[in-house]
Amino acid sequence: MYSVNYHRASSLADAAKLAKTGDAKFLSGGMTLIPAMKTRLAAPSDLVDLGHIAELKGVKVSGKSVVIAAGTTHYEVANDEKLKKVCPAITELAGMIGDPAVRYRGTIGGSIANNDPAADYPSALLALDAVVVTNKRQIAADKFFKGLFETALKDGEIVTAVAFTAPAKAAYQKFRNPASRYAIAGVFVAKGKEGVRVAVTGAGDDGVFRAKQLEAALTKKFDASALDGVTVSSDNLMSDIHASAEYRANLVLVMARRAVTAANARS
Amino acid sequence: MSEVSLVVNGRRVSGVAEDRTLLVHFLREHLGLTGTHVGCDTSQCGACVVHVDGKAVKSCTMLAAQASGSTVVTIEGLADGADLHPVQAAFREHHGLQCGFCTPGMIMASVDIINRHPEGLDEATVRAELEGNICRCTGYHNIVKAVLAASKTMAKGKSKAASRAKKAA
Numbered sequence: 001m002y003s004v005n006y007h008r009a010s011s012l013a014d015a016a017k018l019a020k021t022g023d024a025k026f027l028s029g030g031m032t033l034i035p036a037m038k039t040r041l042a043a044p045s046d047l048v049d050l051g052h053i054a055e056l057k058g059v060k061v062s063g064k065s066v067v068i069a070a071g072t073t074h075y076e077v078a079n080d081e082k083l084k085k086v087c088p089a090i091t092e093l094a095g096m097i098g099d100p101a102v103r104y105r106g107t108i109g110g111s112i113a114n115n116d117p118a119a120d121y122p123s124a125l126l127a128l129d130a131v132v133v134t135n136k137r138q139i140a141a142d143k144f145f146k147g148l149f150e151t152a153l154k155d156g157e158i159v160t161a162v163a164f165t166a167p168a169k170a171a172y173q174k175f176r177n178p179a180s181r182y183a184i185a186g187v188f189v190a191k192g193k194e195g196v197r198v199a200v201t202g203a204g205d206d207g208v209f210r211a212k213q214l215e216a217a218l219t220k221k222f223d224a225s226a227l228d229g230v231t232v233s234s235d236n237l238m239s240d241i242h243a244s245a246e247y248r249a250n251l252v253l254v255m256a257r258r259a260v261t262a263a264n265a266r267s
Numbered sequence: 268m269s270e271v272s273l274v275v276n277g278r279r280v281s282g283v284a285e286d287r288t289l290l291v292h293f294l295r296e297h298l299g300l301t302g303t304h305v306g307c308d309t310s311q312c313g314a315c316v317v318h319v320d321g322k323a324v325k326s327c328t329m330l331a332a333q334a335s336g337s338t339v340v341t342i343e344g345l346a347d348g349a350d351l352h353p354v355q356a357a358f359r360e361h362h363g364l365q366c367g368f369c370t371p372g373m374i375m376a377s378v379d380i381i382n383r384h385p386e387g388l389d390e391a392t393v394r395a396e397l398e399g400n401i402c403r404c405t406g407y408h409n410i411v412k413a414v415l416a417a418s419k420t421m422a423k424g425k426s427k428a429a430s431r432a433k434k435a436a
Binding site: 001002003004005006008027030031034035037038039047049051075098099100101102104105180181 | 269
């Protein structure tokens with residue numbers, strides 16, 4: 001790791017001020033940023049640690065409305081009893097990220113700000129039609145994710161929370177890379193008031209995306225059988241040593257079927 | 268440079284370290300606690316797992332400066348004098364180690380797993396929970412056996428302590 005200056009922010013305002021130092025980066029759980037710095041893929045001059053800011057912690061559920069503060073860890077999301085009741089799909093997703101040690105440190109805000117093309121949370125936010133709240137504004141998930149590791153965040157802007165309305169039915173299924181355990185294809189399916197939304201992670205050539213043809217089929221009938229005969233195009237899907245675009249296209253369909261079945265299986 | 272203050276294995280320690288110093292290097296090089304190992308150095312193998320404020324984390328993926336102010340328990344802090352911790356004893360009893368390199372991390376992760384599952388453990392849960400710990404000797408079978416056995420011993424220990432407390436009351 002190259003040399004870096006560490007700053008511990010005591011509040012959001014403090015963090016925003018500290019971010020103006022040199023070529024600073026925000027540090028949340030550090031589960032991606034620190035490994036990236038160790039391999040010298042990232043080399044910020046300064047780190048602004050958001051890990052000790054009280055206003056970035058916690059999950060609030062009132063009725064169907066959910067607000068997850070950005071510094072909430074995957075472990076905390078996975079084990080939040082109120083959230084489990086209104087949106088088990090997202091607590092299950094959180095429990096599938098990385099491994100237990102990673103879930104203790106990694107945060108929802110860090111995950112979406114990083115926008116790894118194989119990260120789990122971006123698919124949930126997109127399918128849940130969530131709003132990303134920052135220290136400056138609110139951004140719809142549809143406008144937040146901008147491709148590989150790219151988001152709508154401006155320099156110095158800090159994700160403070162994620163807000164969404166719990167859908168009537170939802171589930172997430174992913175096919176893991178056997179070595180890295182990242183999604184080769186992950187599909188989040190949600191049936192809400194506004195209809196069915198299906199978001200895919202791990203497979204897109206340009207990061208997370210909505211599978212509109214699957215949404216159309218599932219809007220007619222929210223059942224795995226509605227996907228019989230539907231095909232997913234391999235255009236714009238990723239091809240790498242782990243899986244070809246065609247293989248991923250098929251996996252997307254299989255994961256979508258499993259997710260719909262899982263969503264319908266909840267009583 | 269950062270001033271790093273920690274409570275490690277019950278002892279208050281502090282030192283000055285470069286900001287880029289990882290917690291694992293602070294433990295090993297500044298404090299001489301070499302029981303915690305660096306395996307892959309890419310956050311995958313879990314040989315470096317220690318407890319920070321009661322949670323099992325990978326100390327190769329946390330800066331010492333981030334941990335400053337926390338309470339840390341390493342493999343050296345588990346045994347009670349000459350008495351091994353029940354998880355350590357179970358690893359010995361069930362031959363849960365071969366070369367031993369992954370063992371400190373395995374044991375620290377296992378203690379955390381057992382603490383999180385007071386209802387008891389089954390084999391599938393142990394295997395899933397050990398996702399982040401890799402044994403290059405591939406000795407998983409006996410590691411899983413050891414964790415299951417330790418979980419039972421610790422549950423018994425707890426119920427004994429509870430009944431003692433009840434009698435005392």
